[in-house]
Amino acid sequence: MPPEVREIVSDEEVAATYPVMRQLRPHLEEEGYVERVGRMRGEGYRLAAVLDDGRVRCVAGFRVRDFLYTGKHLYVDDLVTDEHTRSGGHGKLMLDWLADEARRSGCGQLHLDSGVQREGAHRFYFREGMRISSYHFIKEL
Numbered sequence: 001m002p003p004e005v006r007e008i009v010s011d012e013e014v015a016a017t018y019p020v021m022r023q024l025r026p027h028l029e030e031e032g033y034v035e036r037v038g039r040m041r042g043e044g045y046r047l048a049a050v051l052d053d054g055r056v057r058c059v060a061g062f063r064v065r066d067f068l069y070t071g072k073h074l075y076v077d078d079l080v081t082d083e084h085t086r087s088g089g090h091g092k093l094m095l096d097w098l099a100d101e102a103r104r105s106g107c108g109q110l111h112l113d114s115g116v117q118r119e120g121a122h123r124f125y126f127r128e129g130m131r132i133s134s135y136h137f138i139k140e141l
């Protein structure tokens, strides 16, 4: 069976995304991960995964939002492919699914922030037709 993208809903499925999510978010402890995702779900956060032979190969966290400046859009919080299976097309499969999900939800755009050091990811986003639209400012409090 070819790899497929599926929205992740049950606690068991959420737990199975942890080993891949941790590769992008190493500060996240396994303990409490499922509960945290459950809490964030209440704020609109959702997870999807690329599954290959039942194994999680790529994970995305996302949400649909509406902002005055841009209208309804799908925002990608997290996107990561298992380090052992990168450059195999899983990231593209996921990004295409996210764009389809955005269209299904009535969104006009896909948005994400990417750390300035993530040059490989930036190449991937440019290749997939994305562009840089703004600076993202942060102040530690």
Ligand SMILES: CC(C)(COP(=O)(O)OP(=O)(O)OC[C@H]1O[C@@H](n2cnc3c(N)ncnc32)[C@H](O)[C@@H]1OP(=O)(O)O)[C@@H](O)C(=O)NCCC(=O)NCCS
Binding pocket: 024, 058, 078, 079, 080, 081, 082, 085, 086, 087, 088, 089, 090, 091, 092, 093, 113, 114, 115, 118, 120, 121, 123, 124, 127
């Ligand atoms: C960015 C990321 C999610 C892309 O996922 P991926 O599964 O490797 O993506 P793809 O395989 O679809 O495409 C990536 C590369 O593989 C190549 N590729 C795509 N399909 C391919 C295929 N079928 N066979 C071989 N190579 C392929 C592409 O040319 C691309 O190369 P490039 O990065 O040099 O431009 C992944 O590299 C990753 O997890 N990076 C670390 C975490 C990270 O930075 N995440 C982004 C946070 S903003």
